Amino acid sequence: MAIIEASGLTKTYRSRSGPVHALAGLDLSVPEGTVTALLGPNGAGKTTTVKVLTTLVVPDSGRATIDGVDVVAEPQATRRSIGVSGQYAAVDENLTGAENLEMVGRLYHLGRRAARARARELIEVFDLAEAGDRPVKGFSGGMRRRIDLAGALVANPRVLFLDEPTTGLDPRSRLALWGIIEGLVADGATVLLTTQYLEEADQLADDIAVIDDGRVIAEGTADQLKAQVGGHRVVVTLVDEDDREAVVTTLRRYGVGAVETSADGRTSGIAVDAGPAALQRVLADLDEAGVRLHDAGMRRPTLDDVFLRLTGHAATAVEGEASDATGGTDAGRASRPGRRDRGGADAVASGDTTDATPERVR
Known part of the structure; x- marks a missing residue:
């Protein structure tokens, strides 16, 4: 009630x-x-x-x-x-x-x-x-x-x-x-x-x-x-911001929905359905393209992701x-x-x- x-x-x-x-x-x-x-x-x-x-x-x-x-x-x-x-x-x-x-x-x-x-x-x-x-x-x-x-x-x-x-x-x-x-x-x-x-x-x-x-x-x-954002996310952090377009394109290839990028342009993430397999494919494509990564991994969505997705802030x-x-x-x-x-x-x-x-x- x-x-x-x-x-x-x-x-x-x-x-x-x-x-x-x-x-x-x-x-x-x-x-x-x-x-x-x-x-x-x-x-x-x-x-x-x-x-x-x-x-x-x-x-x-x-x-x-x-x-x-x-x-x-x-x-x-x-x-x-x-x-x-x-x-x-x-x-x-x-x-x-x-x-x-x-x-x-x-x-x-x-x-x-x-x-x-x-x-x-x-x-x-x-x-x-x-x-x-x-x-x-x-x-x-x-x-x-x-x-x-x-x-x-x-x-x-x-x-x-x-x-x-x-x-x-x-x-x-x-x-x-x-x-x-x-x-x-x-x-x-x-x-x-x-x-x-x-x-x-x-x-x-x-x-x-x-x-x-x-x-x-x-x-x-x-x-x-959190379920509205997706079950898992692939998140990668770049060494060089100039590689951002290559990362966004690759994430879109294997992800679901929109790619979300941090204010400094170095960290991008996307929801995926394939779990760890999607991360492996992303890493393989970026390695082939010569993109240097500071970090990459899988994580579950947080309320931070929900907040950004829903409000754009x-x-x-x-x-x-x-x-x-x-x-x-x-x-x-x-x-x-x-x-x-x-x-x-x-x-x-x-x-x-x-x-x-x-x-x-x-």
């Missing part, structure tokens, strides 16, 4: 250069108790999608529901069932970790004692007991991210939105956060995350939706998406979406860290859904 449903969502922002269509009829369905990852290049519409679903941006048209509740018609009811962790940790640096969580609890109308108890519980869950009584300004990036994610869980939400949750973290902190997310889903939560890391989607996601130009252009499990283009005319992050320009406005939490609590609302739903 789907707990998140979106149909025909559109959103256009105004900019100095003209209208920017962040969403152009986006459809999305997220089953309950799963992790769904949104992948897409810069400005594809990932962050705008999250903002619409979390009541921070009102779509121009279309409909979206969370657990059957219309996010536009009933924003307050929607907020009671969701938690949000944005691209940048929304914490008060002058408060301790525990005080930050207590503040969130009070914003959710928990009593003082209940808010303090929930804060202490989450401090333990996120392995921050030794740091919980220290000001957040002394926390590492990984610790800040854990406090931010803990804040999104104060009200025990059924649905959790994570917008690039591990951006900027070191590998160890990323792995730790992956474990936390997996634990949340095991306990029954539903997670919708955007990520710039393809291996993160491969590791965490039950389903992946690829977004480009404001639409979902493909969706399925990681294995299903390199995977490095996934990183941070652009800032829209209202201070959001989607319209094709470089993103920037958000600033938590002290009045923003009150605006959310009172039902204000203007674009100026901070990324964090409290």
Whole structure:
């Protein structure tokens, strides 16, 4: 059963250069108790999608529901069932970790004692007991991210939105956060995350939706998406870029579909049906043509291959979406860290859904 449903969502922002269509009829369905990852290049519409679903941006048209509740018609009811962790940790640096969580609890109308108890519980869950009584300004990036994610869980939400949750973290902190997310889903939560890391989607996601130009252009499990690229690929890396045409011609002779070449022109690959036999034939033809190779081999397709095939963009283009005319992050320009406005939490609590609302739903 789907707990998140979106149909025909559109959103256009105004900019100095003209209208920017962040969403152009986006459809999305997220089953309950799963992790769904949104992948897409810069400005594809990932962050705008999250903002619409979390009541921070009102779509121009279309409909979206969370657990059957219309996010536009009933924003307050929607907020009671969701938690949000944005691209940048929304914490008060002058408060301790525990005080930050207590503040969130009070914003959710928990009593003082209940808010303090929930804060202490989450401090333990996120392995921050030794740091919980220290000001957040002394926390590492990984610790800040854990406090931010803990804040999104104060009200025990059924649905959790994570917008690039591990951006900027070191590998160890990323792995730790992956474990936390997996634990949340095991306990029954539903997670919708955007990520710039393809291996993160491969590791965490039950389903992946690829977004480009404001639409979902493909969706399925990681294995299903990889199957669209082909079972195996022959990949060769040249010593001399001048031999690229000879390599492309040879790959086309034995491959299926289009040849994909790296930006520097030295590495090319293609899906093949013949497996290792195709590699042997490619190597024989290139050797006969006098083409020098730095490397050659077979490999299974990755989400990187899927991403490039579906969007025409390199995977490095996934990183941070652009800032829209209202201070959001989607319209094709470089993103920037958000600033938590002290009045923003009150605006959310009172039902204000203007674009100026901070990324964090409290």
